[in-house]
Amino acid sequence: MIATSHRVNNGSDNSDAKIALAIPTGRPRVGEVVNSFLENAEYFGYNLKQFSVYLSIDLEYQDKAPEDFKIDRSIEDRVNKVEYIYGDQRREFGEKVLERSGVDKDIADTLFIGRGYSRQRNVAILRAAEDGNDYAICFDDDEDPKIPVRMEDGSTTWTYPDFFTPHISALSNDVDITRGHCLGYLSPIPSDFERSIPEDVRRKLGAALSIGSEVLDADSFSGLMKKVRYLNESEISNLPISYIVKNGEYGKAILSGNMGINLTSLRGGKIPIFYTPPGARGEDAIFGLQLENLIVAEVSSYIFHDPFVKYPNISSGEVPNKLEDIQVDDETKKRFGNAVIGWIKYAPMLIAMTSQDRDEVDRRTGDMIAKIGEPTDRLAKLLHYDELSTSERVLRNYVSDLDSHMNELLNVQNNWRDKIAPSLEREVLREN
Numbered sequence: 001m002i003a004t005s006h007r008v009n010n011g012s013d014n015s016d017a018k019i020a021l022a023i024p025t026g027r028p029r030v031g032e033v034v035n036s037f038l039e040n041a042e043y044f045g046y047n048l049k050q051f052s053v054y055l056s057i058d059l060e061y062q063d064k065a066p067e068d069f070k071i072d073r074s075i076e077d078r079v080n081k082v083e084y085i086y087g088d089q090r091r092e093f094g095e096k097v098l099e100r101s102g103v104d105k106d107i108a109d110t111l112f113i114g115r116g117y118s119r120q121r122n123v124a125i126l127r128a129a130e131d132g133n134d135y136a137i138c139f140d141d142d143e144d145p146k147i148p149v150r151m152e153d154g155s156t157t158w159t160y161p162d163f164f165t166p167h168i169s170a171l172s173n174d175v176d177i178t179r180g181h182c183l184g185y186l187s188p189i190p191s192d193f194e195r196s197i198p199e200d201v202r203r204k205l206g207a208a209l210s211i212g213s214e215v216l217d218a219d220s221f222s223g224l225m226k227k228v229r230y231l232n233e234s235e236i237s238n239l240p241i242s243y244i245v246k247n248g249e250y251g252k253a254i255l256s257g258n259m260g261i262n263l264t265s266l267r268g269g270k271i272p273i274f275y276t277p278p279g280a281r282g283e284d285a286i287f288g289l290q291l292e293n294l295i296v297a298e299v300s301s302y303i304f305h306d307p308f309v310k311y312p313n314i315s316s317g318e319v320p321n322k323l324e325d326i327q328v329d330d331e332t333k334k335r336f337g338n339a340v341i342g343w344i345k346y347a348p349m350l351i352a353m354t355s356q357d358r359d360e361v362d363r364r365t366g367d368m369i370a371k372i373g374e375p376t377d378r379l380a381k382l383l384h385y386d387e388l389s390t391s392e393r394v395l396r397n398y399v400s401d402l403d404s405h406m407n408e409l410l411n412v413q414n415n416w417r418d419k420i421a422p423s424l425e426r427e428v429l430r431e432n
Contacts, residue, residue: 014046014168018080020128021053024120026061028068029312032132036074037163040145048078054084054127054338056120083127090114090123090335101423103415110412111273111420118274118283121256129263132428135171136266137164140257143303144314147183148323150230158319159236166299167260170242176265176294177218179245180258180301183229187215188307188339189225190326197382201375208371209340211364212347214250214285228323228421231302239300251289252296258303259284265386267428269421270294275412277398277405281339282346289353290413308332326394328383340376344395348402349409365399 021037023030034053042048057069066086076082085093094112098105111122128136145163148156167178185191194202202221210217245252256274265271270292276283290367308326326332332415348365355361369392376391398405 013319014165014172015050015134016169017050019046019051019131019164019168020125020131020133020136021051022056022121022128022138022261023054023126023151024056024058024117024124025069025141026058026064027141027309028062029309030055030069031071031075032315033139033143034071036141036144036146038075038079040160040163043088044165045158045414046164049080052080052127052128052131052133053082053122054085054124055083056090056124056428058115058120059086060115065298068293081131083289085120085123085127088116090119093123093127097420097423101415101419101429103419106421107412107415108315110408111275111416115277116276118276121274121283125261125263125266128422129266129424130427133263135168136253136263137167137260138256138259138261139303140305142309143257144304144306145303146317146319147302147304148230148319149233149236151233156230156320156322159231160428161239161302163303164299166242166301170297170299171262174295175244175297176262176271177254177291177296178260178299178301179252179254179296179423180260180299182255182258182305183231183302184305184323185228185307185326186305187220188332188335189221190308190328190332190336191228192325192328193336194222196223196328197221197379201382203380204371205340205375205379208368208375209343209347211368211371212351213343214253214350215287216343225323225325230323240296240298242299245296245298247292250285250350252291253283253286254291254296256284256287257305258301260299265294267415267421267425272413273416273420275409277345277349277401279342280345280398281342282350285350286346286353286409289350308335309431333383333385337383337388340379340391341394344372345393345398347395348399349405352402352406361402365402366397369395369399 010141038048055069067277071082072233091113092146094108098108112119146158146160149159152246170178203218206216206220274283274287311320347368352361352365372395373392376388380388
């Protein structure tokens with residue numbers, strides 16, 4: 001059952017806002033997800049002509065064709081525009097940036113051309129900025145604005161709060177970036193994992209990864225169903241008040257799957273561009289560590305995260321009576337194994353960005369190298385997923401390349417701020 005929030009015409013207060021949906025995706029189901037979020041916007045009083053949709057698509061992720069990602073024509077006709085950005089379009093965008101900004105080709109290649117969530121997200125957001133939109137709202141193709149609520153009697157119901165207004169209200173009041181909340185399954189860890197993997201392996205894996213992670217610890221792979229997140233019944237009519245985020249140990253943590261960006265701030269070069277080392281996860285962690293001088297607000301906007309797409313029909317209103325265990329099978333093993341490798345690849349950079357000096361970097365990376373091999377080797381055998389046995393070698397390689405990756409991060413941000421952003425602003429002024 002879905003209990004909708006009291007219907008308020010919130011969109012009328014933001015009727016002049018030009019809103020972009022900037023979405024990196026590799027799953028054809030993204031069309032259903034976009035439709036679900038747009039239905040939420042319309043329900044709460046927005047005119048869909050305020051919205052432009054930018055899908056930055058990786059065809060190789062599930063070996064799909066361009067036509068698989070086409071959004072229903074009835075939706076396309078009702079929004080301002082839908083732009084499909086495939087690999088060729090990202091290359092063309094990178095070449096255009098190269099021509100008008102004068103940056104070196106390797107900068108354009110790193111930020112825009114090829115595969116990877118950072119590149120996909122960068123092009124979607126910058127195309128939204130080029131088109132003169134006011135705000136970019138970011139969510140992912142495994143999310144939905146219908147959210148689970150834990151009732152006082154222990155049962156689960158679903159509710160449908162206003163997703164967009166908390167973001168737009170903050171961004172229209174001089175906030176640079178907004179972050180919302182994530183409910184459901186928080187990470188790509190199958191909950192049945194703890195039944196098939198000995199506790200000592202799980203704890204050693206968590207302890208090793210925690211050295212270079214902002215979210216993982218020794219307990220991250222235990223009690224997984226207890227970590228599934230719900231809204232409490234008492235919060236349905238009393239959602240948390242938005243507040244300005246202070247800089248902490250890991251900067252100003254951002255969930256890129258529920259994020260708003262003030263595109264005026266972006267065009268002015270205030271907001272950093274997304275970057276990760278090759279093949280790494282952690283784009284939002286690295287991004288959040290660069291926001292010390294920006295105004296970031298946490299807002300009462302919620303998404304349900306379903307990283308294994310266990311509930312493929314949720315966008316059409318088919319919600320479960322309860323959130324169930326995620327089984328360990330070939331697909332979830334692959335998803336989890338890839339996540340572990342992706343976590344390892346950004347760990348050295350996160351360590352460098354949160355250490356006081358080089359001695360601390362060397363100590364922490366050395367500690368992680370010493371601890372990662374045993375649990376990942378055992379896990380590779382238990383899950384029959386050989387790629388996990390490369391974990392220590394991958395970590396050593398990325399530690400070896402750390403100085404190069406840190407220099408690349410500094411270089412791309414300098415070029416973004418000093419050359420690309422000004423050329424983007426000139427383009428917007430010329431077009432408008």
